[in-house]
Amino acid sequence: MKPMTGLGSFAALLAAGLTVLALDTAVSATTHYVTAEWELNLAMGSLSPGDEVVLAARTYDLRLAHGYYITTPNITIRGETGNRDDVIVFGGGMNDDEGIYQAFQLAGDHQTIRDLTISGFYNHAIHFQPGAHYAHVDNVRTLNIGQQHMKGGTSTSNAIIGGIIENCLMEQTEVRENHPILNYTGGVDLLGATDWIIRDNVARNIQGETGEGGGAIFLWQKIVNPTIEGNVIINCDRGIAMGNPGYQSADNLVGGIVRNNFVSHANEVNLELIATVGLQVYNNTLYGESGSSYSRCVSMEGFVTSGLELKNNLIHGAITDRGIPFVSENNITGTTADWTWFVDVAGGDLHLTDQAVGAIDGGQYLGVVLFDIDGDARPFGLAYDIGADECVPEPASLLLLAASGVVGIAARRRRNGR
Secondary structure: OOOOOOOHHHHHHHHHHEOOOOOOOOOOOOEEEOHHHHHHHHHOOOOOOOEEEEEOOOOOOOHHOOOOEEEOOOOOOEEEEOOOOOOOEOOOOOOOOOOOOEEEEEEEOEEEEEEEEEEEEEOEEEEOOOOOOOOEEEEEEEEOOOOOOEEEOOOOOOOOEEEEEEOOOOOOOOOOOHHHHHHOOOOEEOEEOOEEEEOOOEEEEOOEEEEEOOEEOOOOOOOOEEEOOOOOOOOEEEEEOOOOOOOOOOOOOOOOEEEOOOOEOOOOOOEEEEEEEEEEEOEEEOOOOOOOOHOOOOOEEEOEEEOOOOEEEEEEEEOOOOOOOOEEEEOOOOOOOOHHHHEEEOOOOOEEEOOOOOOOOOOOOOOOHHHHHHOOOOOOOOOOOOOOOOOOOOOHHHHHHHHOOOOOOOOOOOOOOO
16 A cells, blocks of 8 residues: 555545554654553554664554554664564464454654564565665564565655565465465565665465465566575575566666575476576575476576676576576586485575585685675685585584694584574
8 A cells, every 4th residue: 555645645544444653753762662452552653753662572463453554764663572483463364354454564764673473464564665765674573474475665766775674584384265366475575676685584385375476585676786695495486586577677677686595495486587687696506396496496587688697506407598698607507416415405404515516616706795695704615615505514523623723713603593
């Protein structure tokens, strides 16, 4: 829903059951501590710039409250404990069309949501509306969302700028049912977004009704300079989708980088690249299964594609390029990388084992990929490893190497939830 102005629009928002947040000019920021739905409503209805809304550990049923359309800038909504599992904002269920359609609509500068779970909404957990510049979503779990977990942007020239989505878990444990639009389920879905960063997130089991849902990360139409890095995507219909087959124009996606991501077990395609201009795809690990997931492990379309570079990618599967021009250097494709190269293919852990002899030290130096998916510095050894993981010995091996004077490097830092 687009923002409206004027008294008539204000009344329309109230009639729609939404809480309207006025733009105040508070002298000092307020921290609103919330322990019940009515307190959440009260806090959200009295926000001033700089305020925080802090939710105590419990489940908040928004059917007893509202979804929130927030225009106040410089505000934070967060769980009190820092553990996202302690605070749950519930919308009634992803298949309940009488429940709440979306939890939070962000429509102001520098708005932050962190350290909580958003579960069971019919359409979206978070919706970035025009004006949501420099939004920040951190350590949020979105669970069983009927359409896109995080949706946003506009097809007009009014881009949303500078957002960050990081350290989040997006997942489905339920299936979308009886919806008039089949397969309209997805993870992050943005258009009209400039300089956004989507990093260090996990997406799991995001699928449409018949297995043809949208991407776990899907950026399309008027996208400029995105950074997609360090994400782990498992068992989703589509993994990372840069561009949309229905929109093949020169302003589809311009600039940007996709680096250090794990994508495995996609039903349709692991990495989709459509009508991109100047996109860098470096050091990703993609594991395709049989059928489409393998034959279209990387899939390209778009007559306007130019400046597309694929380098140092570890791909168990094929690249379907359809004659699209691209630069390919130091990529491994096909069945060369078998399951023994990876820690746990079935579980989506695509860290390298010492059997990955073709990938270890097989890559080239890339000045924009100085670290791997775990934050380990590249290179460890003679040269870059191919794929998202720079293979670093486990701690016991490191101690032996350090004792021998060969190396003194910190042990691998595994990310939470991997």
